[in-house]
Amino acid sequence: xxxxxPQPDPAIASRAPVGDSPVRSPAVGPGSLDTEPGRRYTIYxxxxxxxxxxxxxxxxxxxxxxxxxxxxxxxxxxxxxGVMGMLVYAAEFAIALxxxxxxxxxxxxxxxxxxxxxxxxxxxxxxxxxxxxxxxLVRALASGFANAELAVSVTLVNEQVPARxxxxxxxxxxxxxxxxVFMASGMYLLVSGLGWRAVFLFGVLPLVLVAIARAKVxxxxxxxxxxxxxxxxxxGDEAEVARLQRVMPVDVPQLEKGTFRQLFSAAGGVRRTAVxxxxxxxxxxxxxxxxNIYLAYWMAExxxxxxxxxxxxxxxxxxAGVVFYLVGGLLGERFGRRSVLIGSAAAIAPLALIILVxxxxxxxxxxxxxxxxxxNGTWSGVGYTYQAEVYPTRVRALGVSWMSGMLVGGxxxxxxxxxxxxxxxxxxxTWIIIAVVLGAAQAVSTLFLPRVAPGxxxxxxxx
Numbered sequence: 001x002x003x004x005x006p007q008p009d010p011a012i013a014s015r016a017p018v019g020d021s022p023v024r025s026p027a028v029g030p031g032s033l034d035t036e037p038g039r040r041y042t043i044y045x046x047x048x049x050x051x052x053x054x055x056x057x058x059x060x061x062x063x064x065x066x067x068x069x070x071x072x073x074x075x076x077x078x079x080x081x082g083v084m085g086m087l088v089y090a091a092e093f094a095i096a097l098x099x100x101x102x103x104x105x106x107x108x109x110x111x112x113x114x115x116x117x118x119x120x121x122x123x124x125x126x127x128x129x130x131x132x133x134x135x136x137l138v139r140a141l142a143s144g145f146a147n148a149e150l151a152v153s154v155t156l157v158n159e160q161v162p163a164r165x166x167x168x169x170x171x172x173x174x175x176x177x178x179x180x181v182f183m184a185s186g187m188y189l190l191v192s193g194l195g196w197r198a199v200f201l202f203g204v205l206p207l208v209l210v211a212i213a214r215a216k217v218x219x220x221x222x223x224x225x226x227x228x229x230x231x232x233x234x235x236g237d238e239a240e241v242a243r244l245q246r247v248m249p250v251d252v253p254q255l256e257k258g259t260f261r262q263l264f265s266a267a268g269g270v271r272r273t274a275v276x277x278x279x280x281x282x283x284x285x286x287x288x289x290x291x292n293i294y295l296a297y298w299m300a301e302x303x304x305x306x307x308x309x310x311x312x313x314x315x316x317x318x319x320a321g322v323v324f325y326l327v328g329g330l331l332g333e334r335f336g337r338r339s340v341l342i343g344s345a346a347a348i349a350p351l352a353l354i355i356l357v358x359x360x361x362x363x364x365x366x367x368x369x370x371x372x373x374x375x376n377g378t379w380s381g382v383g384y385t386y387q388a389e390v391y392p393t394r395v396r397a398l399g400v401s402w403m404s405g406m407l408v409g410g411x412x413x414x415x416x417x418x419x420x421x422x423x424x425x426x427x428x429x430t431w432i433i434i435a436v437v438l439g440a441a442q443a444v445s446t447l448f449l450p451r452v453a454p455g456x457x458x459x460x461x462x463x
Contacts, residue, residue, distance in 0.1 A: 171329025285410015
């Protein structure tokens, strides 16, 4: 959005009716959530969003906990498991991008319900798989919709919560990932005695409960405004377009291009934002492969740790990570989200080097713990609010969905690079290239991200 476009006139905005009308647009502004009902709804929205993201992590970790039992019963080899992983990543990428279009076409609320219900259905259908390809299909769809949950949540929640508390509130939502890890572990311990299939069958229950809670979530007023504007443009109703522009200015020439073309077709703020964010999140996803996904394997093979010891450390790190998500959110409100991203990324390469060169258990414990927080807690505590802030409303849904795809793309490229390097060089060299070098490159890339002062309305930020 061009900074020269006038911001909404409060007097005009206050007269705009509230509702789902495709013609009349609801008011958008900081005052809309300052009343007591507004506060209650904000708390409700944050809790429901937290539980939804927790259940996305829950589904992923249910599969991680049962994968050894599944592959043993179905006779799936390690190489076939690698093929399945790549196909699941591909599904996550495709569904994330598709969900951006669904958010624009049918609304954020509809997409949110679709993600959770679909993830629940395919989580339950894991009970019935009988072979490799049925497992691939079910897990690709379950993981794809669970991963897309993040993109929808980022868009819907950040478009509704108050500007002055947006970063802190969404850091609470993002901390739900660690809640999901504990929920999955608890469910596994409770019902794993009945077999791995029962774990997925019982795993549907919490998904159903959260889906019911989501029925009371409102549609984003910003989406309703854009929908109204598109409808007025389609009818050629210039008077209505002018009224809607007074309520909340939108770059109409860009809006008329269609959603995806607005991301990359023209030089300017949106394209610069999309390119810089894409590079950063691709590098983040690639380095994450070493610093998180294959960390336990690397520590067992190189440092001689038992996998259970690394798992226990990460479990503790996950519990403490709830605090670090909130710390990240608080720091982001005080110093800006970009500054926290820069600081988090700058810590990755030095910590990875300490883990590489040190053999002292106490040093490794501290370094791994801090690395986990830098790549999860403080990074994620501000990173996803930041994504929602830097895109204008007219392209926010697809922009955030694109970023979910970039993260998955980073995982895919990082996994491929890991496989190539481990086949041709040592694990130490692999760690240096992926954890240290790519981690440092991630830190450098954050320096090129747009600056965003905290506490601003979304319409005052995005360019």
